[in-house]
Amino acid sequence: MKKILKVSPQRADLILRLGLGIVFFAHGAQKLLGWFGGYGWAGTIGFFTKTLGIPAFLAAIAILTEFFGGIALIFGLFTRLAALGLAITMLVAALKVHLANGFFLDLKGPADGIEYVFVLFMLALYFVVKGAGQISLDYLITKREN
Template identity: 55%
Template sequence: MCGRCGIDKKTLERFAPFAFLPLRLAIGAIFFAHGAQKLFGWFGGSGLTQTIANFREYLGIPAFWTVIAVLTEFLGGILVALGAATRPAALGLAMVMLVAIFKVHLLNGFFMNWFGIPGQGHGIEYNLALLAGCVTLILGGAGCLSLDHRFCEHSHSERN
């Protein structure tokens, strides 16, 4: 028994291998949805043509890098959710978040614009949380309920 939380230590250890699944699913869903907004105009988004125009006009980001960022969000979100190529996908997503933080949100401080004050953008807190999730996946991998684990285990057993 864990003295502080009252939960059996063996129970905690039994579920530890599954700890990355909720993080992967949440991070994957968020990036997939935001990428789909920018790429296809789904979920109320503007689509790729308008995203390219907006990134160029407001952020000074060339079309090539905008497309790379949008594809990274969309495809990276899918890969992370599936647990396939999780570390490289999370690295790409982390880089997108770093650009978002330094190019857009840092000037607005830490907090999001919770009250929708016109002319005031969102701070870095949301992007920082996503960045932390991506870094966790880079360092920890996908966990055992993932395609990475399945293929890695299969490939490892073939070598022995």
């Protein structure tokens, strides 16, 4: 458990973690709740299964990972696990949806290239490796245990 909650000594990680957490929370809220112009649970599951050919179970995991993983990043709670789930979700999105459209975002097709999900993937990997940083619930938990 200590390895999972271990944090970096950085405080500036908060800036990146909040940015990434907010992005994932917002996208997860679109997919799960229909907020911010999203299609909600049923619409997103339908799109993933019918259009992308992703099994409903895996689509559900992706939706829940984005929503709850985003919240976890915002608070810095179980950051490494949340970031790992988000990195895997972005890797699948890059390979399954975006790679066929090249690298750049501005292709004006049904889906853009991998540029955006690549950045999200790399940022998530950063938090898998480094942890949440000192301004996090992970830090408070590990500090309390010592």
